[in-house]
Amino acid sequence: MGGRLRLLNTYEVPARAMKHMVPGRENGLYITHSSLDAIAVPEPARPTSGTFLGYREDRRKFLFDPFRHNSFNVCVVGETGSGKSHFVKRLLQGLLADTAISAFLIVDPLDEYSPLFPGAAKIDLRRSAFDPFSARQGGSFIFVTGTQRDRDSAFRLALMLRFIPEWMKQPGRKVLVFEEMSNLLWNRELAAFAGSIVRHSRHYLTSVVSVTQNMDDLRAGDGGDWNILLNSAHIFIFRTPDLGGRNIITAPQGGR
Numbered sequence: 001m002g003g004r005l006r007l008l009n010t011y012e013v014p015a016r017a018m019k020h021m022v023p024g025r026e027n028g029l030y031i032t033h034s035s036l037d038a039i040a041v042p043e044p045a046r047p048t049s050g051t052f053l054g055y056r057e058d059r060r061k062f063l064f065d066p067f068r069h070n071s072f073n074v075c076v077v078g079e080t081g082s083g084k085s086h087f088v089k090r091l092l093q094g095l096l097a098d099t100a101i102s103a104f105l106i107v108d109p110l111d112e113y114s115p116l117f118p119g120a121a122k123i124d125l126r127r128s129a130f131d132p133f134s135a136r137q138g139g140s141f142i143f144v145t146g147t148q149r150d151r152d153s154a155f156r157l158a159l160m161l162r163f164i165p166e167w168m169k170q171p172g173r174k175v176l177v178f179e180e181m182s183n184l185l186w187n188r189e190l191a192a193f194a195g196s197i198v199r200h201s202r203h204y205l206t207s208v209v210s211v212t213q214n215m216d217d218l219r220a221g222d223g224g225d226w227n228i229l230l231n232s233a234h235i236f237i238f239r240t241p242d243l244g245g246r247n248i249i250t251a252p253q254g255g256r
Helices: 084-096 151-168 188-204 215-219
Strands: 004-007 011-014 029-032 051-055 061-064 074-077 101-108 121-124 141-144 173-178 206-212 234-237
Touching (some): 051 084, 084 173, 101 151, 151 173, 173 188
Parallel strands (some): 074 206, 074 234, 101 141, 173 206
Antiparallel strands (some): 004 011, 051 061
8 A cells, every 4th residue: 555545636644554543443434525425435345224425436325324333433524614514414314314313412512403403402501501410311412512611611511521421321322422522622621521421432322423623632532542533433534634744544455
């Protein structure tokens, strides 16, 4: 394999061996056009069920089910305007039709996802604190967090993050979305909470979708050192700022 991997003629990143990935795993990296008209999928399997997200480079439909692999977690990385939030909404629309999924929890800084979940309990942390001890444990939630980074915001976010492990214990498959993960990772305590949730989610049949603009965000969390990335089986990369030559992405085996 060569020294660089071309990503659908959009940008280039180093393609040297990536030590941060689980050794031997070649089928979790997806490179996308922002228009979603093509997805470079190194996954050798051809699933016949799942959410339709776009087309592979060979124009076959790409069907995706996060619960099909050993880890259910997903990372979506891309700069503003690259299409990552549109992609996540498309994924959620498909997962909403899956009767095996019992509940969703969306951590939504800008209140973008409410129209998708009209029946979810909506909690606006921009206006008041959240009491995790009096809240119901089951069902779907949307937490509107805002983007403030101060002591009061950190306190409210910490209460929310303490609630999430209890929420994950309800029966059935669950989907948890951290939109703009960086809004949780600026504070060391919050980062530790978020990283722990990602690391333990599989035990509670929960798929965590971590959405961020910058690959560096995925190294934060419980213990640091790419904790979130290491505990995610699926990584969708949209147009992303220059990674500066750092060795954090691997080309699929047999890739170009």
